[in-house]
Each structure stands twice: as C-alpha cells, then as structure tokens.
Amino acid sequence: MSEGLAIFTSGGDSAGMNPAVKCAADYAAMRGYKPWLVYDGLRGLIDDKIVESTPQLLSGILHRGGTFLRSSRSQRFFDIQYRRQAFENLERRGIKKLIVIGGDGSFRALNQFYSDFGVPFAGIPATIDNDIAGTDYCLGVDTALNIIRQSVDSIRDTATSFSRAFVIEVMGRHCGYLAMVSALACGAELCLTTEIPYDLEKIGAKLKHEIKHEGRDHIIAIVAEGTKMAEYTTRYINDAIGMEARLTVLGHVQRGGSPTVHDRIMAYKFAVAAVDSLVAGQTNSIMVYRDGTFGNLPIHTVVDSKYQIDPAIMKLCGPLCA
Numbered sequence: 001m002s003e004g005l006a007i008f009t010s011g012g013d014s015a016g017m018n019p020a021v022k023c024a025a026d027y028a029a030m031r032g033y034k035p036w037l038v039y040d041g042l043r044g045l046i047d048d049k050i051v052e053s054t055p056q057l058l059s060g061i062l063h064r065g066g067t068f069l070r071s072s073r074s075q076r077f078f079d080i081q082y083r084r085q086a087f088e089n090l091e092r093r094g095i096k097k098l099i100v101i102g103g104d105g106s107f108r109a110l111n112q113f114y115s116d117f118g119v120p121f122a123g124i125p126a127t128i129d130n131d132i133a134g135t136d137y138c139l140g141v142d143t144a145l146n147i148i149r150q151s152v153d154s155i156r157d158t159a160t161s162f163s164r165a166f167v168i169e170v171m172g173r174h175c176g177y178l179a180m181v182s183a184l185a186c187g188a189e190l191c192l193t194t195e196i197p198y199d200l201e202k203i204g205a206k207l208k209h210e211i212k213h214e215g216r217d218h219i220i221a222i223v224a225e226g227t228k229m230a231e232y233t234t235r236y237i238n239d240a241i242g243m244e245a246r247l248t249v250l251g252h253v254q255r256g257g258s259p260t261v262h263d264r265i266m267a268y269k270f271a272v273a274a275v276d277s278l279v280a281g282q283t284n285s286i287m288v289y290r291d292g293t294f295g296n297l298p299i300h301t302v303v304d305s306k307y308q309i310d311p312a313i314m315k316l317c318g319p320l321c322a
C-alpha cells in the first residue's frame, strides 16, 4: 500500500494556496504517495477532518482566492494532548508525511509536531506579509500587491479630483514589504514602515513647500499596519500640513482575490519542490525561492532568523520616509 501524504493550509490564507494544494496532491500521486487533504488547518488535524484526495475535490479551485481547504489559528495545537490526537488521526490512515502551506507560525507548529511524533513535513511559504526568512517570495504576495495597486490607483482618482490627502494603511503585522513595494509601484509621496526610520516633520516641510511653490494638489501616503501610525499621520497631514486628509484601511480585502498568473506558477513550483524534498528523505525543511532558484532550508534557519527586505527596495523608499 502506498504511503499516505496529507496536505493542508494553515495561518493567514493567501492567494495561491489552492493551486499549491492541487499541484502537491497531483504530483505526490505521481511520485507514488497516496494524497490526503486536511480541512480547517491545524484545527482539522485535531478534529479529524481528513479525506482522501480525489480529482473531483481538486477541480475548479485554481482560480479561487483564499483556500478551499479553509484555514485556522489553533490554540489547542499548543497542547500536547491535542497534538497526540492529531497524530492518532494520521496514524489510523497510514499518513506518514505532511505538506503545510502557511506562514512561520505554522512551520513552528509542524516542527513541534515532528519533535513529538517524528512525522516529516515540508513547508511551503504562503503569507501576504512576505515575512519569512530565507525566501525572497511567499505565495499570495503578488496577488495582494495587485489588489493594493488597484485600490491606491482608485483612491488617487478621488484624491486628485478633490485636492485631498489620503493615508492608506496596508497589511503587514511585522513587515513593511507590502507598504514599500506598493508605495513605489503607486508613486506614493510618503511611506512609513518599521524598517526605515522616518521623520514626519521633515516630510511635512517638504510637502508644504511643494503645495505652496510647486502646485502639489494631493498626497498619497502608504502606512504599514505594523507602525500603528495611520491615524496619527492622517491627523498630521490635516492639521500640520494643512491639506484635508482621509484615512483608508485596506484590511482583509488585500488577502482575497483570484491568484495572479505569477502566484499560480510559483505555487506549482513550490509544490513540486515540497514533494521532492520528502521523496529525498528530508524531514523538516521549508521551501525557498532565492535569486531565481527553488530550494529548501532547514526549519531552524528559517524560523530563527528575521526576514530582511531587499536593500535595493529600501534604498528606493528612502526619499519617501524623510
């Protein structure tokens, strides 16, 4: 009987998870595994929401955003009693390997599970925050950036029509990647993140000068969620710079939407790398994409380091911070 391999999604959902699940299941079958699907992430692993993968279950999902397997954040998974329950659910079905599509938290969870019960796993980085060390890219980032780009372009239409300033808060719990890249792509006047020190007074003086002497009639400011500065910045532009300002918090709209072509193809390549790493006998590695090449790294290298944003992007953002 072929060895069982279960695939699931965990933590914050992101576009590209569905193509990754489909490709991982199809390719795992090609490599001689029996593929299984776990619904509801770690919660489903505990609650036994595990079904054998079939072509019907995998059909019509590629173009859908989010994850058709659904996801969760599970407090119970921190407890060994529930992790044992999850292990027994896998053991009963002959499932010996796992592929988890998620973020660093999910990788930590699976590493704990590996220490407890020795179930090998491969992790596929998927989070719109793009905050996983060792990889230049996480699934869902391109789709999220395109949604942000479309939203900021729309907001600029009303900003120019009304000669207003708009502060737009974008997601990124601890990482300013989405803010920096969207600020550059959308031609924002200002970008605040925790990674680059900013000087609001200095930017304020520059913008005031442009309003008075250079005909500046609107402002787009992109603020990363992690700074918690969006409301303050809106008040600052309104009161200190003197331009009527509004705040738009993009929120979860950034996490949805049909995956872009880039996210679908990246999903396939990550999925193939994950199955191949398990076939090669690796036990707890994370798939990474670096300098144009796919590979994998031991989990500790990934979860014990902090993701560093490309210095070239940081340099380009410099003028938007001070």
Ligand SMILES: Nc1ncnc2c1ncn2[C@@H]1O[C@H](COP(=O)(O)OP(=O)(O)O)[C@@H](O)[C@H]1O
Residues within 6 Å of the ligand: 010, 011, 012, 042, 072, 073, 074, 075, 076, 077, 078, 079, 102, 103, 104, 105, 106, 107, 108, 109, 110, 112, 127
């Ligand atoms: N050290 C750990 N031990 C057990 N479970 C963990 C551990 N760290 C994280 N988890 C589980 O992983 C889930 C997903 O992590 P989270 O940080 O929410 O999302 P992401 O995977 O997107 O980073 C958590 O809700 C929790 O259930």
Ligand SMILES: O=P(O)(O)OC[C@H]1O[C@](O)(COP(=O)(O)O)[C@@H](O)[C@@H]1O
Residues within 6 Å of the ligand: 011, 012, 013, 103, 104, 126, 127, 128, 129, 171, 172, 173, 225, 255
């Ligand atoms: O959906 P929730 O639980 O409110 O979490 C919001 C957080 O999840 C994210 O969208 C994605 O983060 P993860 O992929 O690490 O879960 C963050 O940008 C945001 O801060």
Ligand SMILES: [Mg+2]
Residues within 6 Å of the ligand: 011, 103, 104, 105, 127
């Ligand atoms: Mg995370």
